[in-house]
Amino acid sequence: MGLRIAMVAGEASSDLLASHLIRALKRHLPDAEFFGIGGPKMQAAGFNSLWPAEKLSVHGYVDALKNYRELSAIRRSLLDRLLKDPPAAFIGVDAPDFSLWLERRLKDKGIPAIHFVSPSIWAWRKGRLKGIARAVSHMLCLFPFEPELYRTAGVPVSYVGHPLADVFPLVPDRAGARELLQIHKGGPVFTFLPGSRQSEVRNLADTYIATAAVLHERHPDARFLVPLATRETRLLFEEALRRHAHLDVPIRILFGHAVEAMTAADVVLVASGTASLEAALLKRPMVITYKMGKWSFRLMRRMAYLPWVGLPNVLAGREVVPEVLQDAATPQALADALDGWLTDPARTAELTTIFTDMHLQLRQDTAAKAAAAILPYLRGRGL
Template sequence: MVVRIAMVAGEASSDLLASHLIRALKRHLPDAEFFGIGGPKMQAEGFKAWWPAEKLSVHGYVDALKNYRELSGIRRSLLNRLLADRPAAFIGVDAPDFSLWLERRLKDKGIPAIHFVSPSIWAWRRGRLKGIARSVSHMLCLFPFEPELYRTAGVPVSYVGHPLADVFPLKPDQAGAREMLQITGDGPVFAFLPGSRQSELRNLADTYIATAAILHERHPDARFLVPLATRETRMLFEDALRRHAHVDLPIRILFGHATDAMIAADVVLVASGTATLEAALLKRPMVITYKIGKWSYRLMRRMAYLPWVGLPNVLANREVVPEVLQDAATPQALADALDGWLTDKARAAELVEVFTDMHLQLRQNTADKAAAAILPYLRGHA
């Protein structure tokens, strides 16, 4: 009997996570079929995308409201298809606002609903725990402090670690990355990561370029690497560069190669999100920044439980890297914070030790652990 597994993933990071899980499950169930909403990495593993992952890639409350009607229609259509032709299980990979609604209804109909990547209840919206408990058959957590929250709420839970910790080396090869990117000379190298969403580029591109201009004045031999994931985000950054055409900056836009850029860099400027964890696992000093719509920001700050937004600080339970956010994120403030890492070598060396301990804690062979937690729900279908 062919095991049929429905999945939803809505971000580039979720697409990667889900692709690793599909591969791990296929080692146990080589004939399994995977379908639903997913991205190119999942499709490369044989996933059938009924809708593309980017349909779910919205940014903040305001953006979600603008797209509510379309997203609601997709979700209802997907539910009807799954109830008409029942899968052995449903796996929602992140995208909690979309997937938990589905999971509750599928679980109520007797279809196991597994959620991979805990919503950030440890940071905000902790009141959602009761709703999550009603929605999921099993929660798979990436971070070690999360499972206890779910056990307290009576939710079956497994800590599986973070897949990036399995993939990234404990000691990245900076010299090799610079050789691959053809970076020579002794001047400082900055990696600027403004995000993967178009809305992030609209909010951050001009600030990043103005920050580079200040740093270039201080360090005339500095180089700036800007990896961008899509043609659309590249166009938005190039538009911003044209608005600053009066300033001649050594900015090099890369199509992809975010990991290589961070390894090659002395310091990273990064939008809050998974990229902050990537920078930590690559042992890079960083400054975290973010700008969103003012109403979304007010709502998020009002509902926040923790004083940090960046995963390195959350995992360390203290501020190990600066967070310069929203109105405070001026080019001057960002340049000063980035410069601080160049001048304080002892602080940068201490950070490497912190990040190495973090890496070891998160290295758990995630895909295999997640697959092992899911397989019991597929018994009787194999």
Template sequence: MTVRIAMVAGETSGDLLASHLIRAIRQQVPDAEFFGIGGPKMQAEGFDARWPSELLAVHGYVDALKRYRELSGIRRALLGQIRGERPAAFIGVDAPDFNLWLEGKVKDSGIPSIHFVSPSIWAWRGGRIKRIARSVSRMLCLFPFEPEIYEQAGVPVSYVGHPLADVFPLHPDRNAARQLLELPLEHRIVAMLPGSRQSEVRNLADTYIATAKQMVERDPGLCFLVPLATRETRAIFEEALHRNQALDLPIRMLFGHAVEAMIASDVVLVASGTASLEAALLKRPMVITYRIGAWQYRLMKRMAYLPWVGLPNILCNEGLVPELLQDDATPEKLAAALDAWLNDPDRRAALEARFAELHLTLRQNTAEKAAEVVLPYLRQGAA
């Protein structure tokens, strides 16, 4: 009997994570079939995408409200297909706002529901834990401190590690990255990552440019790399360079190549998010920053109950790297914090050692470990 599995993955990161899981499950169940909502990487593994994962890419509360009826219709249509086709299990990959409702309905229909990538309930949405407990048969967590939260709430949970830790090298080759990007081996280089979304780049571009100006005044030999994910974000940063009359700054914009830019750099200025974890896994000293609308920041600050927002600090349970957010994200403070890293090799070496320990903790062969957890549910659902 062929084992069939329904899946929903949102956005590019979920598509990649799900494609690895599909491949790992197929190593144990070669004739397994997968269907639902997915992207091109999942489809390359033979996934039957009834809808493309890009449909779930929602940016902010306003966009979510505008598209509520459309997304709700897709979700109900997929639920009908799952109830009709009775797969052995359902796996929701990330996209919690879409998946948790669906997982609850699927679970109520007698089909095991597994959620891959814990929502950030440890950051500011702890009230979600009761909903999660009702919705999922098992939660798969990427971070080692997360399972305890679910165990206390009676939610079956497994720690499977973080996929980036499997992919990134334990010892990145800085010289090779500089040669790839055609950069001088002897220069001091600052990577500046303002984020992947247009709103993030708009909020940070002027500040990043002003920070570079201040740093160059003190050290004219510095070089700056700014990797940007899309043509739109590149255009926003270019406009900021013109607006700030900064075309003569030693700033080189890259189309993509964020990982290579961080490996090549001596220090990283990074917007809070997954990129800060990438910087930690690449053993780079960093300064974390972020700017959003004033009312949104007040709301998030009121909901937060951790002393840090950056994943490196949260995972190490220590303020290892500076976080300069909102009104504290001034060019003067950012430049001073970056200069402090550049001028203290002993502090950089100590940080790299801590990040190497973190890397080993997160390196768990995530896809294979997740597949091992999923397999008993497939046998149960197919029985």
């Protein structure tokens, strides 16, 4: 029987990241068993998920508090299983509020605890560094500015790059994406991404539709693509479209195909998160927006250390794309920011250069580097 490796991943992006890691580890450990909490991509790689990953997908402080009792019960139950039958190692993929609690208790029992994807301590909650140092045996960082923070705190750390930079081509095939989506000659193409979580779509759908209406008045031949990842988010957006049927905006909902829709777009409107990094790697001009409950937003703003929320701006160390957030994110303001890219080709060309440099810096063969950092913790534990 091979090594048993426990993992937790709760978001769609974490599920993808973890699935690549599982395959990379299996190249060294073909008989290893991977189990815990994970999504469909991990399961396709041979992962045994004991609970559905969606249980961990909460949004903001208020959402987390509402689901605290159920999440706490799942976490305690998983810990009991792992302590009764210890794995060779535990790998928490993102989901820091859930996984770090587990990691600290497992590490205290001598089980290597690796955390893959640094919590955003560089943006807020830097006070967590001491707790992270107690909880993790090794931190795997996706971004080049993160490792120094952990070295200062005495945490073993590796920079592994971002897996999307390995997957996405340096020069996106825009013509091919438009052909695939059957977008032929015409006016500007806008791609709107309201997020992968139901709560994000609820918060943004009405604003996105109203923004499209403003742009449609200015550009009657414009087209609007809205890729949605799940049936639930699609239904929520369709409900919002029915509420605004009087606007008669040519919005085309896509089931998936977010990468193709961004590649095909002239400009992207994106909820802050991994999708903003995807848009950067696809060299697309964008506007970043976000809305959440007012209390969650106030807490986030109070605890913030950086003036930006979007990864492209954080990585650049300056605002290279507009961020229009919360109450400022009116349909008029968002339409003006999106239009700004259409009228300034020199600015768009400069952004393409910035994003190409960013892509090269993040391209590190992430899964292989992460596996190489993890393997030493398995030596002497059956490897």
